[in-house]
Amino acid sequence: MYTIGFDNKKYLKMQSENINERIKKFDEKLYLEFGGKLFDDFHASRVLPGFEMDSKVRLLTTLKEKAEIVLVINSSDIENNKTRGDSGITYDSEVLRLIDGFRERGLYVGSVVITQYSGQTSADIFKEYLEDLKINVYRHYPIPEYPTNIPYILGPNGFGKNDYIATKRPLVIITAPGPGGGKMATCLSQVYHENLRGIKAGYAKFETFPIWNLPLNHPVNIAYEAATVDLNDINMIDPFHLETYGKTAVSYNRDIEVFPILNEVFKKFWGDTPYKSPTDMGVNMAGNCIIDDDACAFAAKQEIIRRYYRTQCNVKMGKFEKSSLLKLELLMNHAKISAMDRPVIKYALDKSTSTNSPSVAIELPSGIVTGKTSSLLSASAAAILNALKTLAGIADKVHLISPFVIEPIQKLKQDYLRDINTHIYADEVLIALSICAATNPIVTLVLEQLPKLKNCEVHSSVILSQDDANVFKNLGMNVTCEPKFQSDNLYHKR
Numbered sequence: 001m002y003t004i005g006f007d008n009k010k011y012l013k014m015q016s017e018n019i020n021e022r023i024k025k026f027d028e029k030l031y032l033e034f035g036g037k038l039f040d041d042f043h044a045s046r047v048l049p050g051f052e053m054d055s056k057v058r059l060l061t062t063l064k065e066k067a068e069i070v071l072v073i074n075s076s077d078i079e080n081n082k083t084r085g086d087s088g089i090t091y092d093s094e095v096l097r098l099i100d101g102f103r104e105r106g107l108y109v110g111s112v113v114i115t116q117y118s119g120q121t122s123a124d125i126f127k128e129y130l131e132d133l134k135i136n137v138y139r140h141y142p143i144p145e146y147p148t149n150i151p152y153i154l155g156p157n158g159f160g161k162n163d164y165i166a167t168k169r170p171l172v173i174i175t176a177p178g179p180g181g182g183k184m185a186t187c188l189s190q191v192y193h194e195n196l197r198g199i200k201a202g203y204a205k206f207e208t209f210p211i212w213n214l215p216l217n218h219p220v221n222i223a224y225e226a227a228t229v230d231l232n233d234i235n236m237i238d239p240f241h242l243e244t245y246g247k248t249a250v251s252y253n254r255d256i257e258v259f260p261i262l263n264e265v266f267k268k269f270w271g272d273t274p275y276k277s278p279t280d281m282g283v284n285m286a287g288n289c290i291i292d293d294d295a296c297a298f299a300a301k302q303e304i305i306r307r308y309y310r311t312q313c314n315v316k317m318g319k320f321e322k323s324s325l326l327k328l329e330l331l332m333n334h335a336k337i338s339a340m341d342r343p344v345i346k347y348a349l350d351k352s353t354s355t356n357s358p359s360v361a362i363e364l365p366s367g368i369v370t371g372k373t374s375s376l377l378s379a380s381a382a383a384i385l386n387a388l389k390t391l392a393g394i395a396d397k398v399h400l401i402s403p404f405v406i407e408p409i410q411k412l413k414q415d416y417l418r419d420i421n422t423h424i425y426a427d428e429v430l431i432a433l434s435i436c437a438a439t440n441p442i443v444t445l446v447l448e449q450l451p452k453l454k455n456c457e458v459h460s461s462v463i464l465s466q467d468d469a470n471v472f473k474n475l476g477m478n479v480t481c482e483p484k485f486q487s488d489n490l491y492h493k494r
Contacts (some may be wrong), residue, residue: 002455005295006050006286014285016062019206022283023066023171025274026202029194031187032283034175035207039101044208046478047223047300048286049455056206060173061105067171068110069102071095072181075116075123084178085319088466092126094177099135110167111136115182118142138163140182140189147258154261154268159192179231184258188265195269202274203262205255205281210235212249212279213287219300221250222335226307229324229331230314241277249279302457302478304328304335305342309480313463316483342480344368344459349482352461358486362387362477363457373486374423376406379460380468381429387456391449392442400443401432426471453477462486 023030036044038056045053052058060067076082077091084094099109112130114123117139127137140162143153152158165186172190174183187203194201209224221235238251240259255278262281266273275281290296308328314320332338339345344363351359351370358373360383369390371382389396409428413419424432430447437443454476463481464472472479 002049003292003295003298004050005290005292005299006048007289007291008050008052008055011051011285011289012055012059012062014288015059015206015283018283018285019059019063019171019204022202022204027200028170029172029199029201030170031172031174031190031201031203033183033187033203033205033207034173035179035183035205036209038098038175041208042473043223043227043303044286046306047220047303048290048296049299050291051286056208057101057105057107060102060107063171064105064107066169067173068108068167068169069173069175070111070113070165070167070186071098071109072113072115072174072176072183072186073126074181075114075118075120077178077181078114078126079120079122082178091177091181098175098177108169109135110169110172111138111165113138113140113163113165113182113186115140115186116142136166138165140186143185146185147261150261150264154192154264159189162189162193164193165190179228184254188258188261191265195265200270203281204283206283208284208286210250210252211287212238212251212282212284214250214290216248216250217334219297219304219335222331223300223303223307226304226328226331229307229311229327230320238277238279241279244276249277251278255281301335301337302342304331305337305339306478306480308332308339309459309483312483313481316463316485342457342459344457345480348459348461358460358462359383360458360460362453364390364452366390376410376423377429378423378425378465378468379462380426380464380471381424383458384426384453384471385429385433387453388446388449391452392446394442394446398442400440400446401429401436405432405435425465426468430471450475 019032036056039054041053041056044051073091073095082091083089089097095112102109112135114127114137117123130137143158146153174187176183191201191203210221214221216235216237225233225235234253235250236253236256238249238256241247241249259278262275263273311320311325311328315322315325344361347368347370348359348361351361351372355372358379359370360379361368361370362383364387369383369386371379371386373379374382385400406424409424409432410422414422433443433447437447456477458472458477458479460481462484469479
């Protein structure tokens with residue numbers, strides 16, 4: 001069910017070597033645009049089985065003596081309280097979380113850049129807050145006709161208007177709490193300012209996806225488009241690379257659009273450019289570390305299906321436009337897959353139909369187990385209990401949680417917390433199991449099975465409560481839901 005397809009140890013070694021080589025090419029000053037999630041890259045770990053989700057930050061720790069980090073956040077994202085879809089954390093709060101995470105690992109955070117600044121009050125408040133925390137803050141401004149009017153961009157009213165970011169180390173990592181922050185523009189602005197000061201600074205890009213040396217239609221690259229459907233990222237053959245080298249390489253629309261600016265920056269100060277294509281900018285070695293292409297292709301196809309269901313739910317909840325769903329359907333057809341290629345879906349729907357209640361199915365190495373909503377348990381809680389019993393070899397009829405534990409919880413929720421849903425959710429059932437384990441060795445055995453749930457597939461016949469969804473996520477399980485609410489209410493709690 002889960003086959004390793006990626007050599008993570010080789011990946012860390014190759015990436016570190018490649019980045020160090022790139023630093024040497026640029027007078028010991030390199031601005032490295034760092035895309036994707038650094039601490040918890042769930043997407044990469046799903047489509048490249050064997051990729052550790054914290055690989056990027058582990059890579060940075062090997063370079064920490066020469067690296068400093070600059071975080072970039074778009075003023076509009078502060079103003080609009082934009083949140084990360086995976087955690088629900090606002091982008092400004094995510095900046096603080098990232099700084100804490102970097103510092104805990106001994107990485108030096110030099111500053112924060114607020115981009116696209118045009119006098120937004122919320123951006124001013126955030127800047128003042130950061131400065132009170134002794135964090136250096138800089139502002140970059142909107143540039144008219146970016147990225148087409150290159151002479152204007154490379155002038156005093158373009159990059160020249162931006163604050164110069166004072167950096168101390170040879171490797172400057174430019175990263176952000178999410179997409180659309182302006183990482184590349186920040187890098188190019190700094191290269192412009194450094195060269196004005198006589199420092200031959202360079203630029204490189206570290207983005208895991210799309211993988212440049214996999215085919216355009218490889219499922220791993222299609223899965224990247226599926227993951228960024230709301231951003232309208234489009235994988236493309238790099239035309240500059242094809243023209244220069246006569247070789248096919250995969251890039252994406254935004255890099256191809258901005259590449260001429262990078263070229264002109266280098267030509268302006270150096271008289272020539274070290275890069276002939278957007279692909280040349282990259283330092284990504286992920287494609288060289290795939291050890292089982294079939295395993296990665298299979299994992300990527302499963303991810304495309306999961307993204308299809310996630311997009312359906314986001315459209316249902318009013319978070320995505322319907323056009324996003326249409327694109328996902330096209331990508332599904334392109335990858336020659338359907339929902340039926342995800343077996344756990346049928347089991348959840350069949351269980352829901354036979355019981356006339358919300359149901360959840362979990363795919364284990366030994367088969368698929370299900371759970372339904374009852375007066376005692378949510379479907380997620382029931383499915384997790386049944387999965388743990390199966391893994392521990394405990395008969396289904398054995399009751400693991402005493403009524404003496406469940407009843408006080410229900411009474412607390414109903415009488416004191418005013419919760420109309422008195423059945424026990426997934427997080428609550430795990431807490432109840434932990435209490436029972438103190439006096440019951442069988443329950444201890446059951447709890448010891450929790451690590452085995454990692455990478456298991458889950459499907460729910462209704463949109464899960466956020467609490468239940470978080471439990472599956474924290475256990476490392478891959479969840480999809482039908483685009484259907486459990487009730488006809490307009491407001492859905494938990």
